[in-house]
Amino acid sequence: xxxxxxxxxxxxxxxxxxxxxxxxxxxxxxxxxxxxxxxxxxxxxxxxxxxxxxxxxxxxxxxxxxxxxxxxxxxxxxxxxxxxxxxxxxxxxxxxxxxxxxxxxxxxxxxxxxxxxxxxxxxxxxxxxxxxxxxxxxxxxxxxxxxxxxxxxxxxxxxxxxxxxxxxxxxxxxxxxxxxxxxxxxxxxxxxxxxxxxxxxxxxxxxxxxxxxxxxxxxxxxxxxxxxxxxxxxxxxxxxxxxxxxxxxxxxxxxxxxxxxxxxxxxxxxxxxxxxxxxxxxxxxxxxxxxxxxxxxxxxxxxxxxxxxxxxxxxxxxxxxxxxxx
Amino acid sequence: xxxxxxxxxxxxxxxxxxxxxxxxxxxxxxxxxxxxxxxxxxxxxxxxxxxxxxxxxxxxxxxxxxxxxxxxxxxxxxxxxxxxxxxxxxxxxxxxxxxxxxxxxxxxxxxxxxxxxxxxxxxxxxxxxxxxxxxxxxxxxxxxxxxxxxxxxxxxxxxxxxxxxxxxxxxxxxxxxxxxxxxxxxxxxxxxxxxxxxxxxxxxxxxxxxxxxxxxxxxxxxxxxxxxxxxxxxxxxxxxxxxxxxxxxxxxxxxxxxxxxxxxxxxxxxxxxxxxxxxxxxxxxxxxxxxxxxxxxxxxxxxxxxxxxxxxxxxxxxxxxxxxxxx
Numbered sequence: 001x002x003x004x005x006x007x008x009x010x011x012x013x014x015x016x017x018x019x020x021x022x023x024x025x026x027x028x029x030x031x032x033x034x035x036x037x038x039x040x041x042x043x044x045x046x047x048x049x050x051x052x053x054x055x056x057x058x059x060x061x062x063x064x065x066x067x068x069x070x071x072x073x074x075x076x077x078x079x080x081x082x083x084x085x086x087x088x089x090x091x092x093x094x095x096x097x098x099x100x101x102x103x104x105x106x107x108x109x110x111x112x113x114x115x116x117x118x119x120x121x122x123x124x125x126x127x128x129x130x131x132x133x134x135x136x137x138x139x140x141x142x143x144x145x146x147x148x149x150x151x152x153x154x155x156x157x158x159x160x161x162x163x164x165x166x167x168x169x170x171x172x173x174x175x176x177x178x179x180x181x182x183x184x185x186x187x188x189x190x191x192x193x194x195x196x197x198x199x200x201x202x203x204x205x206x207x208x209x210x211x212x213x214x215x216x217x218x219x220x221x222x223x224x225x226x227x228x229x230x231x232x233x234x235x236x237x238x239x240x241x242x243x244x245x246x247x248x249x250x251x252x253x254x255x256x257x258x259x260x261x262x263x264x265x266x267x268x269x270x271x272x273x274x275x276x277x278x279x280x281x282x283x284x285x286x287x288x289x290x291x292x293x294x295x296x297x298x299x300x301x302x303x304x305x306x307x308x309x310x311x312x313x314x315x316x317x318x319x320x321x322x323x324x325x326x
Numbered sequence: 327x328x329x330x331x332x333x334x335x336x337x338x339x340x341x342x343x344x345x346x347x348x349x350x351x352x353x354x355x356x357x358x359x360x361x362x363x364x365x366x367x368x369x370x371x372x373x374x375x376x377x378x379x380x381x382x383x384x385x386x387x388x389x390x391x392x393x394x395x396x397x398x399x400x401x402x403x404x405x406x407x408x409x410x411x412x413x414x415x416x417x418x419x420x421x422x423x424x425x426x427x428x429x430x431x432x433x434x435x436x437x438x439x440x441x442x443x444x445x446x447x448x449x450x451x452x453x454x455x456x457x458x459x460x461x462x463x464x465x466x467x468x469x470x471x472x473x474x475x476x477x478x479x480x481x482x483x484x485x486x487x488x489x490x491x492x493x494x495x496x497x498x499x500x501x502x503x504x505x506x507x508x509x510x511x512x513x514x515x516x517x518x519x520x521x522x523x524x525x526x527x528x529x530x531x532x533x534x535x536x537x538x539x540x541x542x543x544x545x546x547x548x549x550x551x552x553x554x555x556x557x558x559x560x561x562x563x564x565x566x567x568x569x570x571x572x573x574x575x576x577x578x579x580x581x582x583x584x585x586x587x588x589x590x591x592x593x594x595x596x597x598x599x600x601x602x603x604x605x606x607x608x609x610x611x612x613x614x615x616x617x618x619x620x621x622x623x624x625x626x627x628x629x630x631x632x633x634x635x636x637x638x639x640x641x642x643x644x645x646x647x648x649x650x651x652x653x
Contacts, residue, residue: 042517159608187379188544189605192588196604214518217590221597241594256592258522260551262574263591269529270551272522276487 003030003071004175004208005054010068012046012053015061019281023049023063025232028307031176036199036209038219038240041229044277047212050229051178055095056085073175091121094169096198098181100161104153110164111137111149117171136167140197159190166198173205180212195222216259220244228252231278231288234307238314248316250293287319295320331406332367333506333538334391339364339400341383341390345613358612360386362562363400365639368506373532373539375553375570377546377585379609382559384542388508391540392424393417405505422452425499429511431491435483441494442479445469448501468497471534472527489520496527500535508540513548525552546589550574555645558582561612561620564639568646578648581621619651627652 012024024046031037039047052058054070056077070077072093077085089095094117097103105113114136115129124132130149137145140163153161162182169177179198183191199222202209211222219226219240226243228236228251236249247253254273260266275292278284284291290300299319307315339361347355361383368374376384389395391402393409402410409420428434435444446465448454455461466476472493483491492512499507509528513521529552531537543549549556550570557567558579566579577583587603607624610616616623622632632651639649 042519157608187609188546188588189379189584190608192590192602193604196602215590216518216592217597220592220594221590244592244594255518258519259592260522260525260545260547261592262547262550262586262589263593263596264547264551266551266570269526270522272526273519274523276489276520277517 002032004033004073005031005210006069006071007050007054008069008071010050010053010070011066012049012058012063013066014063016281021280022232022283023280024053027068027229027232027234029227029234029237031208031210033175034202034206034208035224036202036211036222038223038226039210039212039229040214040216040219040226042214042277044231044280045229046232047229048180051095051180051210051212054178055089055093056080056082057089057095087121090117091172092174093176093178094172094174096162096165096169096177096179096182098184100158100165100185101153103165104161106153109150109152110156113153114149114164114168114171117168121172132171133167136170137164139170139201140164140167142167158186159194162186162194163197166194166201170201170205170207174207176208176210177202178210178212181214182211183218184214216244216255228255231283232280233288233304233317235289235318236314236316237307238310242311242314246310246314248310248314248322249289249318250295250320250322251289252316253322254292287317295322330370332403333370333405334368334540335401335403336367336391337365337401337403339387339390339402340398341386341395342398356613359562359615360612361390364559364562364564366557366564366567368538368540370505370538371532371536372554373541373552375549375556376540376542376559377544377549377556378559379544379585381561381609381612383562383612384559385510387559388426388510388540388542392421392426392508394426418452422448422502423504424506424508425502425504427492427495427499427507427509427512430515431488431495432483432515434495435491437483439482440479441474441481441483441486442469444483444494445479445497445501448498452502454502464501468501471500471531472497473523487520488516489523492516492524493527496524496531500531503535504537506538506540508542510542511544512541514543514545521548528552546586558585561609561615563620563636564647564649565621566646566648566650567639568648572643572646578642578646578653579621579650580625580627580652584624619649 008028010024010027014021014023027050041047053065111133115133118124118129118132134145134149142148142163183194223240226240227234230251236252257271258273273292278288286301287304290296305317305319307317310316340363341361343358344354345356345358347353378384390397442465445468469476469479474493513524541552553570555569556573558565560581566582577586584603584605605624618634619632619637622628637649637651639647641647642653
């Protein structure tokens with residue numbers, strides 16, 4: 001199967017006070033048509049910067065895409081002009097942000113905003129865009145869409161705002177939707193509603209979905225494949241069930257052992273990962289995880305490991321074979 | 327085994343906030359019942375987990391128990407003493423025994439104070455230490471107790487990571503040797519790998535010092551891990567309270583069931599085998615709560631009487647109480 005999105009060796013750095021923060025440092029991954037891919041990692045792992053790079057939304061300065069390729073449907077997005085990127089963004093690739101209150105314009109009605117991509121990309125009249133917007137709001141199950149379309153974002157609850165964001169992202173029937181922590185700000189029961197809706201609608205429209213999250217439960221429930229990020233790199237990638245049942249990178253293993261879980265045995269203490277994530281402006285030598293890794297050997301300090309095959313659908317970037325060591 | 331005296335008894339606690347409106351906001355237009363008739367006990371050395379979504383009143387309840395906000399009515403009995411109507415001065419010695427750990431380790435620490443002074447401040451405020459030497463020793467002991475090097479006491483809050491800041495917050499809370507610690511979302515601002523460090527620390531400190539915790543959080547997995555008993559709140563009311571295993575294995579209230587079902591488990595196999603119950607709608611505004619059972623508009627099991635009368639919290643089996651007309 002050919003990939004809809006191919007990211008190759010992406011490096012996005014930020015310049016601050018004479019130092020260079022390597023937010024994304026050589027990331028490669030694929031998204032195939034119609035699938036759901038998760039990017040999971042903790043704060044500062046580079047997952048949001050990866051998403052913003054794909055959409056060419058990195059503020060420059062201070063940010064800069066240093067190198068790499070981002071091929072979407074066969075075209076390298078990094079070589080396109082700003083005007084050409086604008087034709088793709090919000091049209092063929094849509095983004096859903098974490099905080100719907102700050103990503104919606106407070107002074108425009110929800111209806112105008114949801115209809116805006118249709119006006120811009122499909123040159124629809126305002127009337128046509130409005131009608132289509134009502135249909136979209138109906139689709140994301142906002143009650144009384146005709147009335148609610150006239151409301152302003154502050155009149156919506158958090159869950160409703162995120163539904164409106166989903167409606168907006170679907171407006172031009174994109175091939176790819178990138179959702180950056182779409183439900184982190186929402187309550188548990190509303191989070192489940194919104195993610196189910198997103199999954200259902202992407203399945204219906206055939207759009208591929210990239211979910212950026214820190215929640216391994218969300219990954220397990222919704223993603224077909226997963227990329228685990230640490231300090232600007234993908235350290236492990238593969239089918240979701242394979243990664244959860246057979247994790248190979250010590251960081252992935254550590255994350256899973258440190259999670260309290262509803263299906264877990266509560267009599268045992270959690271096994272945290274000791275220490276803290278590294279300073280991205282001052283990365284340790286070799287593998288970035290090495291200072292926190294209980295399996296680290298000399299080689300880990302000397303050279304950062306590249307992703308290598310565990311099996312054809314599972315890659316991990318680690319010098320140590322956990323099966324042998326453990 | 328005789329039942330020990332509870333550390334904390336809360337009886338029919340109500341906290342209401344006036345809502346002002348009108349042209350200059352001078353007119354009182356309503357009342358928010360943030361905590362609406364909550365009763366429970368906490369036994370010595372145990373952890374009572376409190377879960378619920380935003381607006382359920384869990385944080386307000388924690389603050390009210392510590393008398394950091396005014397209560398409207400009800401009784402709070404701490405260590406056998408009714409503290410619900412104590413004056414400020416009379417509360418001071420009580421406060422030494424009840425402390426709080428806050429959610430936001432960034433906002434809760436004074437950025438202009440060194441860690442050692444932040445931790446030692448309660449000792450100074452309460453005039454505890456006999457002399458400088460005793461003070462310094464106690465601060466060092468506290469730093470070590472929470473897993474920080476004594477030299478780190480010289481640093482300022484911005485020099486610490488989120489997890490380390492939470493350790494400072496915990497050390498400060500423990501400075502006065504409290505019996506009860508109210509933890510309000512102590513790990514929700516932290517990354518998963520750091521969260522586990524802090525949970526383990528809180529558990530180790532409880533064993534070592536015999537602490538009693540009121541552990542307020544929205545994360546059901548964290549609460550399950552740390553709690554002996556768990557209380558579920560919805561719109562200012564307790565809807566269910568039970569032992570950890572009863573609550574998680576055999577939840578009775580439809581809201582508890584839906585809440586547990588909504589949490590995705592970090593296991594694709596378990597998720598594939600699971601049937602997820604999705605709730606309709608969101609938590610209603612506490613300004614205008616539904617009549618009868620506050621959960622009835624979202625409840626798939628609701629009957630006509632749910633709309634009319636609020637079900638009373640009643641014991642189903644030992645220690646397992648639920649407020650629902652179905653039982």
